[in-house]
Amino acid sequence: MTDTAGTEPRRCARVLVVDERDRVLLLHSSGFVTPESEFFVTIGGGIDGEETAAEAAARELFEETGLRVDPAALGEPVGHTAGTWWIGPDDHVFFLLRVERFAVDFAHLEASEIGELTGSMWLSIDEVKAVDDGIFPVPVADLLKRLVGGDLPAAPVELPWANWRGDTKRFPLPE
Template identity: 85%
Template sequence: MDTAGPHVEPRRCARVLVVDEQDRVLLLHSSGFVTPESEFFVTIGGGIDAGESAAEAAARELFEETGLRVDPVALGEPVGHTLGTWWLGFEDHLFFLLRVERFTVDFAHLEASEIGELTGSAWLSIDEVKAIDEGIFPVPVADLAKRLLSGDVPAEAVELPWVNWRGDTKRFPLPE
């Protein structure tokens, strides 16, 4: 007898760790998505659409969520991976690294479901990322970012531990 239940394919997602010339990581801020009082940070990215590669999805999401257009080839190979269960279901995330000159985030291309959820952005130092790491969706990224910024770019995606992220247990407001 099969007690595991039906097999459910994970929602495939692609994310981008965007880092500027001063080694600051760009994170987006979300308010009220998980619970009305929730505040947390989000790495740039989202679901991979049918027919898209992970890099194509990451480039599309980067444009939608920040206004920055890049060729998917510029993202290279994934540098991180995580897999776990969230309230939307089972998720499988690949992370890419993109070094850029700092730019101003433009939310003009957000999907309808993201309007109102994404409430700001911040370019944060590694120390600042570390300080809010438990409030970053889908997983803490400070250690990976620190590794990448030291020049240690892995040949294969590093496995990032899924931390049963909830986003509603502590508030992580935008820095002043």
């Protein structure tokens, strides 16, 4: 295990994208952590330099899906989690974005993401619940159920850190 004592957490911003039918967009990764690993990924990544969390989330949304949005359209964060995983400490904020369904375009991925992201899928809340412990960085089904039900929190909901490993189960794309 890597010694991460005294290491500043990597600041990250994520977007929970939900369409008009209450389907959630998740990305899929296969063979990235280990050759056997398959898991789902919420859209997002690291906050660069002086970016705000919303600016980073909007940038990551474009890079990972091809969808451009004004950072202001993301509103305030709806969730937060922090913890240490195999690379080091992470601190994530989550935004909610309601959209009309769109086709994901991986043409703008960063070089490091090209081999990591292998697909995408719009899942119902029940389907998200079924794969929840295979979602990076933390399970989000309960938060999504709340948000889709119209219960927007006044402050970000603290999501329990799941000590996510990504290599304990397979979460292939549903048929």
